Amino acid sequence: MVMTGVLHDKNSGRRSFPSDKLAMLRKHPIFCDLESEAFDQLCRYAKHTTLKRGATLFSKGDPGNSLCAVISGTVKMSISSPDGRSAIFNLIGPGEIFGEIAVLDGQSRTADATANTNCEIFVIDRREFLPFVRSHPELAMKFIELLCAKLRWTSDQVEQVILQNLPGRLASALIRLADKHKLAPGDRTIAVTQQEISEMVGMTRESINKQLRVWATRKWVRLEHGAIVVLDAEPLQALVEAGSGSEGD
Amino acid sequence: MVMTGVLHDKNSGRRSFPSDKLAMLRKHPIFCDLESEAFDQLCRYAKHTTLKRGATLFSKGDPGNSLCAVISGTVKMSISSPDGRSAIFNLIGPGEIFGEIAVLDGQSRTADATANTNCEIFVIDRREFLPFVRSHPELAMKFIELLCAKLRWTSDQVEQVILQNLPGRLASALIRLADKHKLAPGDRTIAVTQQEISEMVGMTRESINKQLRVWATRKWVRLEHGAIVVLDAEPLQALVEAGSGSEGD
DNA sequence: CGGCACGTGTGATACAACTCACATTCGCTT
DNA sequence: AAGCGAATGTGAGTTGTATCACACGTGCCG
Numbered sequence: 001m002v003m004t005g006v007l008h009d010k011n012s013g014r015r016s017f018p019s020d021k022l023a024m025l026r027k028h029p030i031f032c033d034l035e036s037e038a039f040d041q042l043c044r045y046a047k048h049t050t051l052k053r054g055a056t057l058f059s060k061g062d063p064g065n066s067l068c069a070v071i072s073g074t075v076k077m078s079i080s081s082p083d084g085r086s087a088i089f090n091l092i093g094p095g096e097i098f099g100e101i102a103v104l105d106g107q108s109r110t111a112d113a114t115a116n117t118n119c120e121i122f123v124i125d126r127r128e129f130l131p132f133v134r135s136h137p138e139l140a141m142k143f144i145e146l147l148c149a150k151l152r153w154t155s156d157q158v159e160q161v162i163l164q165n166l167p168g169r170l171a172s173a174l175i176r177l178a179d180k181h182k183l184a185p186g187d188r189t190i191a192v193t194q195q196e197i198s199e200m201v202g203m204t205r206e207s208i209n210k211q212l213r214v215w216a217t218r219k220w221v222r223l224e225h226g227a228i229v230v231l232d233a234e235p236l237q238a239l240v241e242a243g244s245g246s247e248g249d
Numbered sequence: 250m251v252m253t254g255v256l257h258d259k260n261s262g263r264r265s266f267p268s269d270k271l272a273m274l275r276k277h278p279i280f281c282d283l284e285s286e287a288f289d290q291l292c293r294y295a296k297h298t299t300l301k302r303g304a305t306l307f308s309k310g311d312p313g314n315s316l317c318a319v320i321s322g323t324v325k326m327s328i329s330s331p332d333g334r335s336a337i338f339n340l341i342g343p344g345e346i347f348g349e350i351a352v353l354d355g356q357s358r359t360a361d362a363t364a365n366t367n368c369e370i371f372v373i374d375r376r377e378f379l380p381f382v383r384s385h386p387e388l389a390m391k392f393i394e395l396l397c398a399k400l401r402w403t404s405d406q407v408e409q410v411i412l413q414n415l416p417g418r419l420a421s422a423l424i425r426l427a428d429k430h431k432l433a434p435g436d437r438t439i440a441v442t443q444q445e446i447s448e449m450v451g452m453t454r455e456s457i458n459k460q461l462r463v464w465a466t467r468k469w470v471r472l473e474h475g476a477i478v479v480l481d482a483e484p485l486q487a488l489v490e491a492g493s494g495s496e497g498d
Numbered sequence: 499c500g501g502c503a504c505g506t507g508t509g510a511t512a513c514a515a516c517t518c519a520c521a522t523t524c525g526c527t528t
Numbered sequence: 529a530a531g532c533g534a535a536t537g538t539g540a541g542t543t544g545t546a547t548c549a550c551a552c553g554t555g556c557c558g
Contacts, residue, residue, distance in 0.1 A: 081492035110404050143393055158336070194536070414545095474505065
């Protein structure tokens with residue numbers, strides 16, 4: 001199952017790629033140190049695609065033929081069990097890269113990628129990308145750093161899920177998301193639904209909702225539709241550090 | 250906290266490194282394609298160290314100054330929460346590499362490393378290792394593959410912990426460990442205590458024991474002291490694939 | 499050949515989180 | 529402005545695991 005729900009494929013992106021969209025990628029840690037010439041060459045390999053909400057980009061187990069980056073919207077990386085439950089690994093926002101694992105090691109995809117909102121993405125074929133990396137060793141080092149960062153993110157997730165109970169896991173997830181989304185320094189708004197958080201954290205939406213309501217009355221968070229605002233990160237951080245102790249929660 | 254319980258540090262390993270011990274590392278996917286000359290050079294950078302059971306090699310949060318490899322024995326990668334519980338990420342056996350994340354990205358260590366048995370390890374300093382990688386781009390590609398493999402391992406762990414209940418998680422852990430340890434093709438003996446498995450899986454030893462006993466009466470596994478033998482992997486695999494359905498367990 | 503630490507085995511009880519079954523609110527589409 | 533789907537809010541009842549509190553086996557070390 002690949003590329004269902006694609007609105008339209010633009011031409012392969014040879015010349016005249018919308019340059020404002022590329023500016024964001026140009027600033028990505030992976031590419032920021034690359035010479036302009038090399039970056040332009042990479043862009044000529046890229047395809048620009050638009051997906052509508054709910055569309056599947058690829059599924060777990062598919063061969064990994066392409067590296068992707070989000071231009072606008074968000075892509076959900078998740079897996080689902082046969083009995084219908086699903087777990088979200090990560091939500092990928094504008095300027096972020098995804099799908100790199102399968103591309104780099106040539107194995108199958110580790111998760112499903114679906115458009116969580118309508119979105120524009122940027123796709124590079126493995127056959128063009130790999131030789132490019134080989135001829136740019138400094139890029140390989142950048143990818144090593146990228147993989148390390150993902151590994152830290154995922155290890156954190158294991159740590160929280162194994163060691164913490166509901167309040168701890170939820171607090172930890174909120175903090176991680178707030179750090180990641182950090183748009184403006186003051187703005188702690190996280191654009192996720194309660195259903196989504198519940199799937200990241202591995203607990204039911206109902207349980208998450210009840211805990212969030214408790215915190216809302218304490219003014220630690222404010223609940224909006226499709227978003228959560230972290231008003232006071234301190235007590236949440238304290239909860240995470242205290243381990244799975246209950247202490248009045 | 251670094252290097253407590255070190256039995257003795259041999260000299261820095263310049264010349265005359267015990268070559269039988271290196272043979273194992275030479276075969277590691279990371280190094281097997283390296284020219285002998287380069288490999289020898291790397292060995293001259295290495296230090297040989299012996300640790301006794303329980304010794305701490307490094308702790309989560311320490312600066313990551315060295316890359317390590319196990320020669321003999323096993324090293325436990327784990328984290329612990331303030332309330333005393335702990336979670337095991339992985340057990341590193343002979344011929345395996347660990348501590349690469351912090352070395353490669355220059356950040357702090359993501360977990361504690363302790364000697365799970367008396368063991369011999371092989372240590373390379375970051376200051377010597379990084380330049381070596383930079384001057385051997387093919388090695389960088391190998392490390393990318395290594396990181397991808399670790400990421401797959403860790404993602405699997407998240408998937409199981411979030412989606413599965415006790416039987417599913419336990420079955421999944423047993424299968425993963427059996428694949429990893431796979432010494433002889435027929436031998437499905439996993440050298441771990443029930444306590445250790447419980448910490449890998451995030452459930453209590455008691456619960457794990459009760460489930461294992463059920464499977465033992467069904468001849469799916471045999472329990473030994475400090476080890477578990479997988480007799481029939483099929484029904485375990487089926488359990489994992491069925492998701493968290495209970496079906497007579 | 500103790501003895502002592504570590505690993506294993508097992509039941510009774512408690513509770514955190516799930517399930518199910520709704521009611522409510524929001525925001526978009528027509 | 530009406531309607532509808534998606535997101536949120538909430539309670540009563542159920543259950544999977546944790547906790548606690550033991551007893552037993554085994555193997556190593558002095």
